[in-house]
Amino acid sequence: MSESKKKKTYHFQEEWEEEFFFTTVRDKSVCLICGAAVALAKRHNVERHFSTLHRTFNASYPPGSTLRAEKVRELKAALGKQQFFFTKPVKQSVATTEASFRAAQYLAVNKKAFSDGEVVKGVMSVVADTLFKDHKNGKEIIAAISDVQLSANTIARRVSAMSTDLTQQLNRELGTCKWFSIQCDESVDNSSTAQLMVFVRMVFSDFTTKEEMLTLLPLKTTTKAVDIYEAMKRYFTEKNIPLEKLVSVTTDGAPAMTGRHSGFIARCRRDPDFPRFLNYHCIIHQQAICAKVMGFDHVMTPVVKIVNSIRSKATQHRSFKLLLEELSAEYGDLLLHTEIRWLSRGRVLQRFLSLLGEIKEFMDSRGQDTALLQDAEWKLDLAFLTDITGKLNHLNCELQGKDKNVTDMISAVSAFRAKLNIFSVHLQINSKRYCSCIWGLGQGCRKVHPAHI
Template sequence: MAEAPRKKAKTYNFHPEWEQEFLFTLVKEKCVCMLCHQKQALCKRGNLERHHNTNHPKFKDRYPQKSAIRARKVDELRSELKAQQSLFTKSADQNKAATEASFHVSHFLAKNKKPFTDGELFKEAMAITAETIFKDFKNKDDIKASLRAVPLGPASVARRVESLSEDVDRQVLKDLSLCEYFSLQFDESLDAVDTAQLVVFVRMAFQDSTTKEDFLTLLHLKERTRGEDIYTEFKKYVSENDIPIHKLVAITTDGAPAMRGVRLGFIALCRNDPDFPEFKNYHCVIHQQALAGKVVDFSHVMSLVVKLINSIRAKALQRRLFKALLDELDAAYGDLLLHADVRWLSRGKVLQRFVDLLPEIKTFLSARNEEHKELSDDAWLCDLGFLTDLTAKLNTLNNELQGKDRHLPHMISAVNAFKSKLGVWITHLKNGRLTHFPNLEKMSQSIKDKDVFHPEKYCAHLDKVATEFNMRFGELNEMECIAAFVSNPFMLIDIEQVAAKFQLVFSLSSGVDMELVDLQNDIELKARSRDSDFWGLVNREKFPLLTACALKVSAYFGSTYLCEMAFSQMKIIKSKYRSRLTDRHLTDCLKLAVSSYEPDFRGLTESIQSQPSH
């Protein structure tokens, strides 16, 4: 049996003359009585007339219909109702503004790694500022009241930080779902209470050839930090957040056994997991560079330098006396630097400061009646000068590899340039030219016995560094040909050789050689070759293999610099003065401190009920 057609609901329209006749007006599609402020669901003449005659029967006696006095009264009632409505609206708007301000301030505090309790301090500072700056303003009291209404108590700031972190997390996960490929970098360190914290950063490549890199998550390892523990925690995170792991193309880690162990390392476990695609694994370029620089054994120099620095810096009195001496002699620096082996640039900075203050150090040790024969040994001094120059050059390379948005081609270029420079330096030293070794040249000019100075003997040490670099950076050598082509697709190449590299690195079967030929002979693309978004302009249907490979290369991380940078931020956020910070809040604070994503402040404000501060 067919269902009977539903009767169409009748629409009732409000008529302006009903304001004078029944004292009703229209507010947000509702009929509101201007006398008692009651609402009528339907703008129906009979409903309004019944309400007016039942609830206000004496009004027509005092204000007759169509009289001037009635018209004035209606205008007066209408104005009063509008004023009342605007008062409520203004109050709600002020509450929303105060809530949005609390989100901005909470984000500012988290971005600058400040505790939640600093919200009240910030608010008090604003009140003090307002008291002084706005003292001659007529609306001074309104301004102060608005500032006092901003909720910035510790609990409020903590909730705001949680909401802001969730919003940033949603944006990152959304971009992960939209990107074509992504790579990850992992590193682990201890916080202030010895909890192992595993930082994960992501670099995403999109279809238009743009890239983004940002903080992904912080995983808390409460017990052991074996490869299987790291794998279990990361796999759990992937499952809970629906990470499109099939888009993964590379993972960059340090060289710890927990990460790169052959059987039970994190990388090995990921490769054996069928949910993970085939991906590349890189040992952090900066870590490898730091390790390669340690093959030069100058312990006889470094041990004495560290010993002397510690003897001066370890005791407060000795340090004060030394600083007073430096001030008296108008030295270039005011103090020595302590050596920290875990810091990448420490050794170079410590040695350079030691060399620059060597005359003052000798004077100070002489005043203490201390004698170290090495400080007068010409051979030792030359070794000191050479080691200082070499570590300075390694520091320069290290700085070149650090930073955000350092893609793989940039790192390959920096490492290859350093290898070439090593060859130049060796040639110069063999010929007795010290142009690139200023500290060695300075020491050679100051020594008494010129016969002990043989610059060519340092060539063997540079050869060891060059050998170590060639051994450690095999992964980069494999990618060099591909990275060069992606950066400059119209360079002169051997088609078969480059095609073979693509097939080897990306496990391609065939077809890439024909795409290479077509691309290099495409006149229109050749005219756009200098565009920064070149690979975003290439037709993906015509060049599916090359465009996919180019996007993968742009997604690669070359180092774990971002993780190391995040650990520095984490040490400030969770310090010994804030050691009770929970893992959840540590993750939220770190995410806001290092993320480049901007939270949706307006959307977050609209999503909650705005309440002013009490």
């Protein structure tokens, strides 16, 4: 017997359906009459089963007749319904679990509390009961929604499972990528715990790139260079990250990071496990350092002092907000300045300048000195600083975000440097196009808006 014929006898043949009332289900031959299964689909096995148990069917349904073919279709339909009866609960359970995971992801992405899952479920039930109460499958839809598990503990488990899966995917990608670079930034959260945030950008063999947040490492004691180095080295060792693929490290300019002898970069270079790599100073941190030597402390210091004095006492703060409401001011409150936020300075100044008239009126009502707020030269400096910080914030936004490569950032910085010459020209000719805050002083500060380039 040839190989092709031998192989053919071990596979189910379609003509057996009508000849022996057999069909195939999951690589098994199943009798349509009694439901018996034959593992090896050999013709003599199928034929023996039919002739032994169901030979009388030949009399009722003659071979080759239309009646026999109709009976086969009827039995196949009945078998399909029976299988659906058992598989439907499984499919519904899978769909319910998937819905729970999707809801957990949505809550996590939108930074909502895990306990909001029950609120979401309640809202969906109310909406479904309203929209589908007269629908023919309305009860099934409402029942399916009620089966979705969205309790706080369930959402926490879902988020933890997704986090673990994403971490495993990232570790696999670090193993398969061609090269990768990291960016480190150390800061302190609202619980006074120092955190080291590490981002990674990977390059694969097909020249595609991917960037993700790699980890967030707590620094529980000091934040010296040795602490940062040991935390990073421990993490790379525990996760088996291939250090030989590291090509560059980006940090801020703090001595703990860039110290020549004992900084984080210097320690990494002395470690034989680290390859030769390039190190860069983050451009945003460079910009923040440059801003500190602009010589505008005579503007920023009084602004922060006035804002803090208004917002420091609850009674005074409420009175100020009430005044803004009565005067139909453009904004309802002042913003606090935060040194650690890179957008804070520009937004605080813009809000302060917009509410300058209301602030002066509020301070006058309390008998406070407002001579500085009436000084024309100081207000001009305030408007100029508001304009320039607004433009710096716009530049920072262009430099932030995912999928930004070096050409995009160089283009943004080069364009900003070219625009500085245009800003200077427009200042000299008193144009309002790029200096709206300065120009707005002549129109009253209540309607001033930041410049849009």
